[in-house]
Amino acid sequence: MTTTFRDVQVxxxxxxxxxxxxGFNITRAAQVPIPFGKFCSRGDSDTQAKLPTTSAEVTATxxxxxxxxxxxxPGLTVTGYDVKQALPVATQDWTWVESExxxxxxxxxxxxxxxxxxxxxGSVRGDGDGGKAVAxxxxxxxxxxxxxxxxxxxxxxxxxxxxxxxTGSIGPTGPTGPA
Numbered sequence: 001m002t003t004t005f006r007d008v009q010v011x012x013x014x015x016x017x018x019x020x021x022x023g024f025n026i027t028r029a030a031q032v033p034i035p036f037g038k039f040c041s042r043g044d045s046d047t048q049a050k051l052p053t054t055s056a057e058v059t060a061t062x063x064x065x066x067x068x069x070x071x072x073x074p075g076l077t078v079t080g081y082d083v084k085q086a087l088p089v090a091t092q093d094w095t096w097v098e099s100e101x102x103x104x105x106x107x108x109x110x111x112x113x114x115x116x117x118x119x120x121x122g123s124v125r126g127d128g129d130g131g132k133a134v135a136x137x138x139x140x141x142x143x144x145x146x147x148x149x150x151x152x153x154x155x156x157x158x159x160x161x162x163x164x165x166x167t168g169s170i171g172p173t174g175p176t177g178p179a
Contacts, residue, residue: 030049040065065093096152
């Protein structure tokens with residue numbers, strides 16, 4: 001019996017997990033229409049997700065990437081989630097995304113939070129685009145490509161960083177324990 005392995009992984013679809021990591025997904029209600037593979041931030045409530053409109057919504061209140069649900073067959077005209085629809089969000093994964101620019105394996109992933117073009121919010125790219133995108137902490141490109149197109153990213157949402165010391169995010173005594 002012979003086992004054959006592919007040298008190159010088959011290309012996925014935007015929002016499709018490249019290597020599913022069970023237990024690292026959350027579900028939120030889409031506050032706005034959210035396309036597959038776009039970066040999502042916390043919405044107006046803890047139960048909602050939206051596309052980022054500030055750099056802090058990427059770096060501080062970011063949730064992760066909108067996953068394509070496994071029940072959605074390729075070829076359907078569905079391109080994302082409608083308002084109030086349940087939205088699976090990957091918080092740690094290798095995910096296929098549509099990059100706006102060239103990418104370099106191991107380089108930072110930038111998320112767009114401002115744009116004059118509808119549908120660009122939450123898009124990813126290989127640079128800051130003159131301050132219209134910000135580097136996502138804990139994310140890197142897993143593919144090198146020339147020009148825009150599908151590429152894989154790996155990421156792990158780190159959670160809010162907040163203050164440190166006696167008012168730190170780990171509790172009233174901060175990350176070092178009682179004084």
